[in-house]
Amino acid sequence: LAKTTQPISMDSYEGQEVNITCSHNNIATNDYITWYQQFPSQGPRFIIQGYKTKVTNEVASLFIPADRKSSTLSLPRVSLSDTAVYYCLVGDGGGATNKLIFGTGTLLAVQP
């Protein structure tokens, strides 16, 4: 099973860009990289998913280097409401399943 390593916590201020890096040294060839956001007592919410290079949507960008052993979630101009836990996940490398392996996540605290 692929595993991920993220910083336990990060601090930022409103209006700043935040970059959260995730290591996944054992990522399999057919694995995608997915990021979720979770607020207290709520289910995780999908943010972005990618396979290689760069992916951008309306809320975030995902940068994946050529070796795919790491990835960086970029949140532009964060606000207080972005305070949450962010999880980096990779596929379990085993066929058509929807089994997500969550790590400990990164607690992002945005201050005014």
Next chain:
Amino acid sequence: KAGVTQTPRYLIKTRGQQVTLSCSPISGHRSVSWYQQTPGQGLQFLFEYFSETQRNKGNFPGRFSGRQFSNSRSEMNVSTLELGDSALYLCASSLAGYSAEQYFGPGTRLTVT
């Protein structure tokens, strides 16, 4: 369209009892996965159902079981409850396929006393 719904939202049970939790996926989604979240262990995968068949299972004892109905609704059952089963139980649905985007419900908060 309506999101994933879970019932009940909160539940208090006594050790030794059993409990059944329900999850209604987004319309058209055929895959339903269940997760347990605790402060100590984080989010852990329980099992996934696809078209009424269990497709994958996490490392939980046999006291944890589930099923999926023909309308894709799913239930999770925990028998002989233990104090350590107190947790937030989340279900997630997705269309199908590998590592597809999953939509999570609000969860059921189970407290075992």
